[in-house]
Amino acid sequence: MMSPATLTRRIAPALACVGLLMVWQVASLALKNDSFPTAIEAIRAIPDILGDKESLINILASLRRMAIGFGVAVLFSIPLGLLMGRSRAVAAFFNPLLMIIYPVPKAALMPIIMLWLGVGDVTKTLVIFLGVSLPVIYHSFEGAKAVEEKMLWSGAAMGLSPLQRLVRIVLPAALPEILTGCRTGLVLALITMITSEMIARQSGAGNILFNALDMGQYDTVFAMIIIVGAMGICLDALFDQVRARLVRWSEPQFDMPLSFS
Amino acid sequence: MKVVPSRSNEWVRSVTPPKPASAIIEIDRVSQVFQTSARKHHLALSEISLTIEEGAFVSILGPSGCGKSTLLYIVGGFVSPTSGAARIKGQAITRPGPDRGPVFQEFALFPWKTVLGNVMYGPLQQGVRASEADAQSRALIEMVGLKGYENFYPKELSGGMKQRVALARTLAYHPEVLLMDEPFGALDAHTRTRLQNDLLNIWERDRKTVLFVTHSVDEAVFLSDKVVMMSKSPGRIRQVIDIDLPRPRRRNELLLDPRYQKYVVDIERMFDESDKAGSPS
């Protein structure tokens, strides 16, 4: 038997989605604009896209680039961020570099990267990598910096070498913060995936979307937006499951009550 | 499993007048200066010299900010002194090592490990077989009164329980010297008394050398063979008092013992006098 609070929490996301679609439907009917199909029209177009082999291959190619870009970025950024957090010299070297890269929209670098590496998978994956790296580095850095010194001292007294302390104390202690960065990174991976395909049209989910836009197939455009949105929600939910499992030891046990009345 | 301490440095002792027990830790004119801002320096410890005998329970007592923690960190090898040296069994201390086990006031448990995982961490690191480490750690957890909590995470424990885990975690890798920094400072009076009794029982069983930092005069007299009184600004040793009370000590007997009461009153009076005499810093 589920308590009312649990039940509400479970169905809340579904309610939010239904609410959004209803607002969309009403707004579209009210505006009567050709380029703004109703929610129902857009949903009807989804099976056509997912049933088409060509489109599916495109979407899977996008997901593959995203997975590789995200994976490589995480494997590169976590060690770098942790090192920066524990060594002032490493931080002093990399901080200015990152400060320069941070405000630049990664997609804006694409035309240049395309000149070097062409319009293929490498360029798009590299842009995804750049988009994901910064938040993961930043959060790993902050997480490593905040690790209690006495914890490292305890490890040193047990005989852990500096490298062992980094891997076996700093990494787990900073994990909640690192995973926060990875979650942001995941969303950014999705965004940079679509924008990269908008700039270098060739294949991918973004390609379907912008081709349909060019041809005035607005129900396909909006269907693709729903598909990309759904991918985002699913990936995020999946990631949160993994995260919650990894850092159960740090989660607060109770919901924060808004009032005690 | 237990490592027998080597006596290879005995010849050093033979030069100096004979002592009843051999010195395990020597602190030799240690000073510590902290840079507090670009121009300002703060002398936290000034020319501290102290010898601690093997198997002794020594308390360091002094006002807040007199450098007690700093001194303990130097012996632990976590901080290197500005001048002077600390030695363990004649070897200069340059880094932390499993021969010196710290117990910090902040507990510093590994929050991603359960109680058992925390206590097993040291033995596993030292290469003890997992099954053996598991059995030893469970026994230690029982000894500090936490049987049944093996699979709890630190966030699920009270302050007193965390402190017990911290003690068990350090005892688990058999350090020769325990370095305890106000381990009971953050606890309520009742828990504090219980942990003092437990610590005393454990210590009277295996007689490890203990360097114990505290604010509390009662606690220092109750536990120690020797009380080192420190004064502030700069941190100096004021006086070292031998506590000549019989062991094993029982709290209910000791509190009624006039000798115990005299130690407490004398030490408190000495601190009061220095407070009056001392200029405001």
Ligand SMILES: Nc1ncnc2c1ncn2[C@@H]1O[C@H](COP(=O)(O)OP(=O)(O)OP(=O)(O)O)[C@@H](O)[C@H]1O
């Ligand atoms: N890393 C540091 N940088 C600058 N000053 C420090 C540092 N560590 C300690 N100090 C200073 O050195 C002095 C001694 O500090 P310490 O922590 O050893 O005192 P304490 O006797 O342990 O005090 P308490 O009883 O409050 O724990 C204090 O004045 C403190 O401000």
Ligand SMILES: [Mg+2]
């Ligand atoms: Mg202190």
